[in-house]
Amino acid sequence: MSAISTRQQQILDFLREYHTDRSYMPSIREIQLACGISSTSVVDYNLRLLERDGYIRRDPDISRAIELVGESEADLVEVARIPVLGAIAAGEPIPVPEASAYAGGDHDSFALPPELTPRDPDNLYALRVKGYSMIDAFVTDGDIVVLRHTRDARNGEMVAAWLPMQEEATLKHFYLEGENVRLMPANPAMEPIIVPADSVQVHGKVVAVMRKVAA
């Protein structure tokens, strides 16, 4: 790509701005007006140069058929939108996802970055952490935990579990040992909990944790 004139940069900037606003491209006369150009032929002239140099692509005879090549589209990333179903706190039952929740439910949603998205992005939901009861899992008040809804876990996986006897919600590593379940804190300095297998309700596996640090 060769260097670009002020005029062409101006047009390019306007194209980007206009497109993010309206999701379609301006007409030549709109470019003319916005950039203070006195003739449509000048716009056409510069668009030709921009196309020759590979900044845009045009479809002849078609209105507003300008495409920005590369860049602008490049940092648009496809992310999984997952619903935030509610909060998880020590003494409160864990919200249960209904089938409808994953679709276009009226929940808040959260964009999980691709780096944290599992191969299989189904049955994911998120909960906001309330309180400081899960610091043994390096999770603190205000964090978002992303869960995959499942009723059974494999050994070693971190699960969100509800203990009906204790009336307690917790995030622990899961180990099934015969009749019992051992729930191991992520922090090895803390003590495990061992409870009968039938008094543990696994609500999902923890997939990711994210935290926005207050300014």
Add this chain to the structure above:
Amino acid sequence: MSAISTRQQQILDFLREYHTDRSYMPSIREIQLACGISSTSVVDYNLRLLERDGYIRRDPDISRAIELVGESEADLVEVARIPVLGAIAAGEPIPVPEASAYAGGDHDSFALPPELTPRDPDNLYALRVKGYSMIDAFVTDGDIVVLRHTRDARNGEMVAAWLPMQEEATLKHFYLEGENVRLMPANPAMEPIIVPADSVQVHGKVVAVMRKVAA
């Protein structure tokens, strides 16, 4: 949204297909042709219904100004790509971002979800956490910490600091108190560190933390 007729579904499908191919929308006559409709007025009629029911949005008098609301555009999210400059560990100096790093450097990059992106997404970089020395900040091995590069912090902000005397990197809340700096662990059960202000190098403020939990 009310139910949708076969014809309208057909048009909607064509809009999606056409848009992914060309990145702009078809004209009414192109819709007519593609869907085997005998009159442009029928296309217009059905587009009106689609707009009334909230499936699309149109800009009157403007060619090809049809927007698909929600869905197709919705899971494409503009995210900030931030460079991962290296690792942060207790006994190792904190990597310093060079000016070139933020641009098209050859670093790994990470897509920060919009929910965690600050108003001002400049000077952001990320570090991978090595080891378990920062559990008092609820940060553990393998976490990604997102930092905003700055040399001075305001009281209360969580910073990434390097203590040259102790040769130690740490994440703590920052409080300047006269000649000294008090570094408070996020976990209130831990003890603060108080050091002379000139023996603390603030490398950046912590903006976000993210963790992928092992399957």
Add this chain to the structure above:
DNA sequence: CTCGGATTAGAACGAACGTTCTGTAGAATA
């Protein structure tokens, strides 16, 4: 059956729009 709303047809109008032609002014080149 009749009535009324929903859907389709055909045609035409006029605005929006891309394109092209002619011409000018300045900078670069020789």
Add this chain to the structure above:
DNA sequence: TATTCTACAGAACGTTCGTTCTAATCCGAG
């Protein structure tokens, strides 16, 4: 100085395109 290339200006032409008007057809409710 003469020449050429770049950038801009103004106007006009011919499509493309959204819109509208009228009328026909279909179909379920009463």
